[in-house]
Amino acid sequence: MSFIWGIFGIVTVLGIAFLLSSNRKAINFRTILGGLAIQFAFAFAVLKWDLGKKALEKLTFAVNDIVSYANEGVNFLFGGLFQEGSGVGFVFAFQVLTVVIFFSSLISVLYYTGIMQIIIKVIGGGLAKMLGTSKAESISAAANIFVGQTEAPLIVRPFISKMTKSELFAVMTGGLASVAGSVLIGYSLLGVPLEYLLAASFMAAPAGLVMAKMMLPETEKSETTDDITIEKDTQSVNIVDAAARGASDGLMLALNIGAMLLAFIALVALINGIIGFAGGLFGLENLTLEMILGFIFAPLAFAVGVPWAEAVQAGGYIGQKLVLNEFVAYSAFAPEISSLSPKTVAVVSFALCGFANISSMAILLGGLGNLAPDRRNDIAKLGIRAVIAGALASLLSAAIAGMLI
Numbered sequence: 001m002s003f004i005w006g007i008f009g010i011v012t013v014l015g016i017a018f019l020l021s022s023n024r025k026a027i028n029f030r031t032i033l034g035g036l037a038i039q040f041a042f043a044f045a046v047l048k049w050d051l052g053k054k055a056l057e058k059l060t061f062a063v064n065d066i067v068s069y070a071n072e073g074v075n076f077l078f079g080g081l082f083q084e085g086s087g088v089g090f091v092f093a094f095q096v097l098t099v100v101i102f103f104s105s106l107i108s109v110l111y112y113t114g115i116m117q118i119i120i121k122v123i124g125g126g127l128a129k130m131l132g133t134s135k136a137e138s139i140s141a142a143a144n145i146f147v148g149q150t151e152a153p154l155i156v157r158p159f160i161s162k163m164t165k166s167e168l169f170a171v172m173t174g175g176l177a178s179v180a181g182s183v184l185i186g187y188s189l190l191g192v193p194l195e196y197l198l199a200a201s202f203m204a205a206p207a208g209l210v211m212a213k214m215m216l217p218e219t220e221k222s223e224t225t226d227d228i229t230i231e232k233d234t235q236s237v238n239i240v241d242a243a244a245r246g247a248s249d250g251l252m253l254a255l256n257i258g259a260m261l262l263a264f265i266a267l268v269a270l271i272n273g274i275i276g277f278a279g280g281l282f283g284l285e286n287l288t289l290e291m292i293l294g295f296i297f298a299p300l301a302f303a304v305g306v307p308w309a310e311a312v313q314a315g316g317y318i319g320q321k322l323v324l325n326e327f328v329a330y331s332a333f334a335p336e337i338s339s340l341s342p343k344t345v346a347v348v349s350f351a352l353c354g355f356a357n358i359s360s361m362a363i364l365l366g367g368l369g370n371l372a373p374d375r376r377n378d379i380a381k382l383g384i385r386a387v388i389a390g391a392l393a394s395l396l397s398a399a400i401a402g403m404l405i
Contacts, residue, residue: 009303026219105244136159146181148183157372169382177394200350203350265328297319300318322358347399
């Protein structure tokens with residue numbers, strides 16, 4: 001039953017992308033089928049195959065160990081205030097945002113040493129060969145596994161100006177279909193299963209390319225098919241400077257996340273108060289924004305694998321992710337995990353794992369637009385379509401994961 005349900009979910013997501021395609025006749029089905037095959041093979045390996053599950057478990061333990069090293073810095077800074085047995089409960093600002101700073105610094109060091117570039121080039125080259133996509137868009141997709149939507153395009157910066165519209169769209173979609181490694185750890189500290197987040201991050205690379213090439217197929221001749229040299233970090237003087245720069249960037253990211261959550265959660269409470277008051281006039285005192293979004297997105301949540309009894313609740317999280325952002329959605333989802341079925345937990349964990357939301361259009365325009373000012377109009381025109389493609393990519397991964405749970 002799960003397998004048939006999963007097929008239905010995959011067909012539903014692909015069907016939406018097909019209907020929204022700019023040129024259905026130009027769709028390269030080698031790319032679509034190849035991307036689906038990579039996603040399914042990876043999901044099967046880490047969710048069903050004993051050896052793959054053990055490997056993912058080892059990776060999860062390794063990441064958690066790294067988080068524990070971050071806690072050493074937190075405990076030093078705050079005098080052990082947040083250690084177990086201290087009597088102080090979970091404090092998001094100190095126990096999540098501080099880890100984001102550490103991971104940003106770590107990723108910066110990996111970039112400076114060239115380790116990250118090697119990993120990205122291997123994965124990106126593999127995607128290009130298997131999917132028939134260009135080197136530039138494939139390497140950008142691979143970079144999004146580890147870094148965010150504004151950092152990944154830096155790797156292919158020299159090629160952005162001469163990219164075809166389809167390639168540019170693939171770069172945009174890849175950034176919205178995935179999340180940065182530094183914030184992924186933040187989601188896990190909220191209580192979201194880390195193994196699902198890690199799997200979703202890797203599956204996002206082929207998923208983003210699949211959705212991009214369905215919704216805006218290639219109709220031009222690519223000028224970015226040649227071998228691409230990924231440059232090392234040239235801004236940092238040495239490894240210490242790289243770590244310091246990464247920490248500074250992480251601090252800005254943490255402050256932005258904190259400010260955004262404070263504002264959005266407060267605004268949601270305000271909107272719920274207004275909706276509740278208006279609903280009360282018609283005998284619907286318990287009406288909330290989450291409930292409205294839940295009813296709107298419940299059919300989609302059900303299609304990708306959520307049992308109908310939990311579809312409205314899951315649809316609410318998916319709606320919050322699209323209308324607000326994924327951190328707000330995960331913050332609402334995490335406390336309810338223990339009361340949800342394992343299948344729903346898996347599907348929602350995958351479905352929310354991406355930057356695709358309305359506010360991300362501004363980030364795309366600012367980030368990519370600064371890298372290639374001559375493509376700013378194209379980026380603006382493709383913004384809404386890229387958000388939809390990124391959201392569908394996450395739902396595609398969710399449907400495949402739900403098939404195997």
